[in-house]
Amino acid sequence: MADAARTPLMAGNWKMNLNHVEAVHLLQKLSWTLQDKKHDFERVEVAVLPPFTDIRSVQTLVDGDRMKIKYGAQDVSVHDAGAYTGEISAAMLSKLGCTYVLAGHSERRQYHHETDAVVNAKAAKVLEAGLIPIVCVGEGLEIRQADGHVEHCVNQIDGALVGLKADDVRKLVIAYEPVWAIGTGEVATPEDAQEVIAGIRGRLEETFSPSVADSVRILYGGSVKMASVGGIMAQPDVDGCLVGGASLQVDEFAGICRYLDLQLGYSS
Numbered sequence: 001m002a003d004a005a006r007t008p009l010m011a012g013n014w015k016m017n018l019n020h021v022e023a024v025h026l027l028q029k030l031s032w033t034l035q036d037k038k039h040d041f042e043r044v045e046v047a048v049l050p051p052f053t054d055i056r057s058v059q060t061l062v063d064g065d066r067m068k069i070k071y072g073a074q075d076v077s078v079h080d081a082g083a084y085t086g087e088i089s090a091a092m093l094s095k096l097g098c099t100y101v102l103a104g105h106s107e108r109r110q111y112h113h114e115t116d117a118v119v120n121a122k123a124a125k126v127l128e129a130g131l132i133p134i135v136c137v138g139e140g141l142e143i144r145q146a147d148g149h150v151e152h153c154v155n156q157i158d159g160a161l162v163g164l165k166a167d168d169v170r171k172l173v174i175a176y177e178p179v180w181a182i183g184t185g186e187v188a189t190p191e192d193a194q195e196v197i198a199g200i201r202g203r204l205e206e207t208f209s210p211s212v213a214d215s216v217r218i219l220y221g222g223s224v225k226m227a228s229v230g231g232i233m234a235q236p237d238v239d240g241c242l243v244g245g246a247s248l249q250v251d252e253f254a255g256i257c258r259y260l261d262l263q264l265g266y267s268s
């Protein structure tokens, strides 16, 4: 089990799915399901990361129903304001009540050529706006096969966190998502997840301090399902999951959020 001082976080990355009407339906159902099962949000935090166009509707619903589900965005601009057509600033996301913002998801790195320097600039903007970046790292299949996965992810972390203050790093969330496990049904073994996540935590200790390393929540992502979440969460350094496909299915995502209850054999 992960350190009890770090509250587990289950975050659903909806990617480019669900318009704002569908988003409201899914979130309402998720909230009812978790409420019905008396989910303790202090014990396992739950968040959703909808497309930008859904966030205002999500905010209205969360505020109106006083939901304890948190929400955030999948990306952010490195700029503050001005002539940057199509961009969304961290301040705009803050105004919408976001808690989290993904920085450097592998799909952004792959399709939009985001480098570690860009991810670093995005993380800094998110922190400046008082929000929490979820900094994503992960290796492709070739790197894994060449046994370079821990080094690769640790280097990505070095690049993404350069210049950040220890007190800011303490607040952030990191997600380890092996690219070969995203959307493939190919879930990393719990030991695979633990190996890389422990490597990242070790590097945080070296670069910052043991107390910073102990504070940072590090999630696993890649084909997480209700059936696999228990084994992953049993690892000492894994503090939650970043869930893609399964977060679009209410029962599946609610089951992932309720992994502790289901393990303890409470009603399912």
Ligand SMILES: O=C(CO)COP(=O)(O)O
Residues within 6 Å of the ligand: 013, 105, 177, 181, 182, 183, 184, 185, 221, 222, 223, 224, 242, 243, 244, 245, 246
């Ligand atoms: O990329 C992911 C979450 O950010 C993982 O996606 P899947 O859970 O669909 O593999």
